[in-house]
Amino acid sequence: MQQVNSEQQINRFDHVKKQILSFGIPRIIIIIFLLSLWIIATFLDIPFPRLLSDTIVRWGMNGVLVLSMVPSILAGTGLYFGLPIGIICGLVGGLLAIEMNLVGFPAFLGAIAFSVPLALLVGGAYGWMLNKIKGSEMTVATYAGFSIVSLMCIFWAMAPFRSPEMAWPIGRGVRVTISLEGRYARVLNEFLSFDIFGVMIPTGLILFFIFMCLAVYLFFRSKTGLAIKAGGENPRFAQATGIDVDKTRIIGTMLSTVLGAVGILVYAQSFGFIQLYMAPLFMGFLAAAAVLIGGASISRATILNVLIGTFLFQGLLVAALPVANRVATLGSLAEISRIIVSNGIILYALAQKSGE
């Protein structure tokens, strides 16, 4: 009897071990890291509610960008390192809205309305290109993103925008950072926002993020969405059912590009500034890191991975800064941990046997 019991215990132990392993060691490390940062923060008298509100704001702010990883991963084109391409579409829309002198919600919605068609177009072309280089998507995407960003630098430096908020007082081109105060800064964050136990809840932002997640979730339950998923999971299976996998990959890339465009507008309105020139360069890696922290792999991702991953990653970044400042006035610790954590998790994902 006792033996049976202990055997069961061993089984249970094995089961727990398996569960932990399937949860992923890096995720556990990150959760422990985040918890310990929070504990240290409370000992250092850093107000926890403030940390939490900051985390929630940054969660909603970065969430849509992270969400843009999902269609690409599911469609089988890997991590969407071409995110800067989508971001640039969003930025163009954002600038157009200012140039047209829109203010408030109309400005934000206008920016989305301008950028989405552009993103669809660009995403389609980009998806077509990715089909020509199957097997090397991530490497090429990275450099495609980099080159577009630097090409756009030339464009920004020569862009014919007239609005005084954007243009340099003399010469041509637009500024490096454009303030959105009086335009559409924080339109989502402040919509229906409220305080609870000292934690500020940016209701509009959260709602928008959740809405986007829901839309993507529902899309992947539609006939087209299922076809995209099948094309990503097993292209030969999909082809045998008559699905044009090249097409589903293009649709996935278009969707990712649109989400990238919308994502940067959400980010910008929350941040209060539009950042141009080299700013979008590394955003793809940060978004990829977040979804991977949430438990995705380079071939599998869910909405839950996005929600959890963004929260953990942003929570880590938010907490690291004040803690590092208090401990040793080492401002750069937060930046360094961002580099190590984000690239470390991507390396971990790449080194996994794909397709497990």
Add this chain to the structure above:
Amino acid sequence: MQRIRDRTLSKESFVLQMDGIGKEYYGNRVLNDISLAIRPGEIHGIVGENGAGKSTLMNILFGMAVIHSTGGHDGTIKIDGKPSHISSPLQAMQLGIGMVHQEFMLIPGYSITENIKLNREITKDNIFSRFAGERVKTLNVEAMQKDARKSLDTLNMNIEEWAVVSGLPVGHKQFIEIARELDKTNLKLLVFDEPTAVLTESEADRLLDAMKHIAQAGIAILFITHRLHEIIEVCDTITVLRDGHLVVQKEKENTDIYELAEMMVGSRITDVTREIPDISAKSTILSVKNLQVDMPGESVKGVDLEVKEGEILGIGGLAGHGKLGISNGVMGLYDSTGTVMFRGTPVTLNNPFSVINQGLAFVSEDRRGVGLLLNSSIELNIVFSAIQAHNEFVIKRGPFSQMDDKAIRAYARKMIKDLDIRCTGPQQPTRRLSGGNQQKVCIARALALKPKLLFVSEPTRGIDIGAKKLVLETLVRLNKEFGMTVVMTSSELAELRSICGRIAIVTEGKIAGVLKPTDSDVDFGLMMAGEINAAG
């Protein structure tokens, strides 16, 4: 001949003795008590159907990792009379065993010399190698070319040794493989694994000549092939394997291709007496004319075939002859040309979607590669094709559609019950199912399309005996109860003969003939081996 003299030599002169070799994979016995012995200069033929155990035997001889990672093998191997435990291909090579691979192990961008000398390059010292070690020694290209020349000359190849391999015809590549083995100075035993499969007739003849030539030099040869006349032409001794057993071992003089064919196929079925429905009056449901399919390794070169309404048609033949290409080609999975008519209307080739829409369905031989979404649930796998092809199991609102969870769940549960799929529930990912249950999911997916005609390829490959029976019974039931026409492609003749009404045998990409399940083993064996064509 010279070789005959060798046989009179004493026992110690055996190059290779395999004694009581057996092998089990996960409780599944694939080889039973195989023994064979080869003398220097002897050509020993091994024949057998797919799955007879030839490749497992070779894997054991070469110490492949698959053998050792699954618990090793039974029996003993002696090389030159000394018991040897061969634990790696490298060790096999050191013992003097060489292999001419079926798929070429040649680096296309290298010259013939570089390929012949691959990882056995001749080096010479330079100033650095004295302190930096062996690996920075300079290649001695001239010596390497001289060696390569010698091997090529042995084979009567008048081709320049510095030519790059990539542009050479297939036949040449085969000879370069052989030249590489000959270049190994300690070569005692050379294994040819279906070397003539990719060659033209004249090339094959040259190869057989070369084999005799090599044997005369005192090297033993193990020759694996399906082509019975080749075996009879060159071999001294012949071993027939079937289902992992050694059926017979004979001197060439005491046998002929008819006997070999019969031995190779063998009688294993009891149920040939069952009633076979008369289909001559039935209308033709599918007619295939001059079908050519470009499927790697299974290409079809002009097949004409008629499938009658309501029958179970079998397609048999040896691996690599194109039997799998027929269903894959009709279903649009590989590039194909020809005319296919289904119920009087032409089928658009190379377009899986329209074929499915016309009422055909396919259970692929490549279960894990083509048949399943391994990370998705059973229920999604079952309804997926129906969603895409027939808009079933989805709720449509204008341009938007959503999966109909209730309908999907209900249908999946019904299928799980009907086909007896053993699982924890409809949401279990198919990756975790056993092979037999995965196969049932594939069948369920095809059935969800409500097809008029079902193609099933290798339905019992890699699944255990109990599940095999169940799958075959399911096919028969579908045929009887719903009048579904079934075209089953299989390498296992026994199972074709147990459920099919007619069996078409494919050789060299063409239909060699259509046989009745009651026809004799000799007929089946000879037709599969390509020795007779167009038997009735």
Add this chain to the structure above:
Amino acid sequence: MNKKHNNEQKPALTAGIEEIKEIKHLTPGEKIKKFLVNNMVTILFVILCGIGLRLSGLSMAFYLNDIVNRIARNSFLILALIIPVMAGMGLNFAIVLGAMAGQAAIIFVTHWGFGGPFGILLCALLAAPGALFLGWMTGRLLNRARGKEMITSLILGFFANGVYQLIFLLMIGTIIPMQNEVLVLSSGIGLRTTIDLSDGLRYGLDDIIRTPFPLFVLMFSAVALVVLVVLLVRMRSRQLAVDAPKRKKLIMWSVFTLVLLGWSLMTHFSLSQINLVRVPTFTMLVIAVLCLFNIFIVKTKLGQDFRSVGQDQHIAQVSGINVDRTRIQAIMISTLLAAWGHIIFLQNLGAFSTYGSHEQVGMFASAAILIGGASVSKATVGHAILGAVLFHTLFIVSPLAGRNLMGDAQLGEYFRTFVAYGVIGVSLGLHAWRKLIQSRK
């Protein structure tokens, strides 16, 4: 694939050879077309550099001075990429790790106060074990991420940069004791953002020998001529049919070298400003030795293994080559060379940004070798040197060309960043595309 050609090629075994010979006989028009298509990128950049040079309005002497310095500075790093390409691992963006090892060595040697040629030697010795260790780790990681080597090496570079910052920004002064007012920040923790080498290692290698440009060319072409003639004579004595195309090439090069010799003689005795351009000859010598090393490696057993593994890992494995180990060795050599290359780079620069100067090393080197005509699967010494010249010409001229053309030097700088990223993106894309088409055949 092989099984397809079943029934053709009935005739005897010599048929194939004639076919091969036929391919080699192209009409001159086809030859030119093939040359243009194969060298598209390089030709494009030659034109681009030509236009840029014209637009920038630079004097020949100024340009030569700059380009010679830059070649001396960068070539070694670019050459470090060749071996991993040979081993089929693509562009090793992780040479950043080697650069870090080199840079760390420079920091410590500077801290200890050594300078000059001895200091450089010390750096090289100090960097070696670190670089080899990092290379070993990188190789192991890349073996795990098979098929994704390039993206992995790129991200690894970013990751290592984080670790590097952790060490030199946070650990210096806390865990690693270092007291040096010049190097360490006033807080006592972390290194300053720029480090000046002008009192120590600067020009430690370059200044060993410096010669005027024409004299340098004179010596170089004289040596080259001797080598070429020796090769030609040896070839003549062998009389092999294989060597025919090679001989033509050698004769062409000899003529070119003769012209160069004549030009340098003339210039040397003229009053041309070019005589003021002084070439860091010793550094060039070191680079030449590395070139020879790369050529030498190809001819050894190790090099043959690299190539075999690069051509087909499966066949190499079956033939008994230890594929994993060979790949790790390729990366270790590359990382070590990168460490030394970065030391050469920094001693020439004279001052560097502690946390930034190594970051772009992998990318710039890759862009350069690709512009020189290399691809992900083929790179030679020639590609590296030509690439160094073209890429750095572009670097010199584009800000000036941008200012003269558009009135804004910044535009030129954006342009050259775009070119660096773009050329990598396009060549990686083209390579992947070709591979895809090949696999479909």
